[in-house]
Amino acid sequence: MNHAAVRLRSVTRSYAGRSGAVTALDAVTLDIPRGSFTAVMGPSGSGKSTLLQCTAGLDRPTAGEVFLGDTELTGLSERRLTLLRRSRIGFVFQAFNLLPALTAEQNVALPLRLAGRRPKRAEVLAVLERVGLGGRAGHRPGELSGGQQQRVALARALVTRPDVLFGDEPTGALDSTTGRGVLTLLRTMADDGQTVIMVTHDPVAASYADRVLFLADGRVRDELHAPAAEEIASRMTRMGAVPC
DSSP: SSEEEEEEEEEEEEETTOOOOEEEEEEEEEEEEEEEEEEEOOOOTTTTTHHHHTTSSSSSSSSEEEEEETTSSSSHHHHHHHHHHHEEEEEESSSSOOOSSHHHHHHHHHHHHHHHHOOOHHHHHHHHHHHHHGTTTTTOGSSSOHHHHHHHHHHHHTTTOSSEEEEEEETTOOOOHHHHHHHHHHHHHHHHHHHHEESSSSHHHTTTEEEEEEEEEEEEEEEEEEEEEHHHHHHHHHHOOOOO
């Protein structure tokens, strides 16, 4: 059994552009340890989102291999890849993507229903309790604050007990105080053994991670371990990507 939650081996992703092929990822080789919190940063167009999508099985590399644990994603059929994403991968995005007609409890239970499982109410309520929303199970998204909606989205991502939780700017739509609450929750989850990979442009958000990877031109150009926000901002500035 490999100790990495995710492994990338010479992963390249190219797209057809107006003036020829555009390389979004350029032969990236990378290991993400189990139970770690990794932040991915870089200038616009550096390949951050492509890295996240290829690693999470949302996009297929042009070349190279992606492993989730010991499972190679690049060789799976679309059906098997879909089933794997439903059971072993969790997603949290900047937009909460909650269904407005459903309660928090029903939104959280949805991935289990999509996977053909009958949700156990105690299981759903337990994960809502874990994100601090035990008393909000019957509320619809319109009755919740932005931070509470993102916590419901987190609970929905966690209810299948995924191997890896992916976040694409998960605090981008939140104010700084509410965002810190969500980041503290992600940090706690990593401390409890959950593998977290987060794309962000915010040095403060990235400072909650164990490791920060810096991408430029589709390659990992640098990394920092347990850095302060000021150190991350300085590194981004030197890369020519002044943090927002």
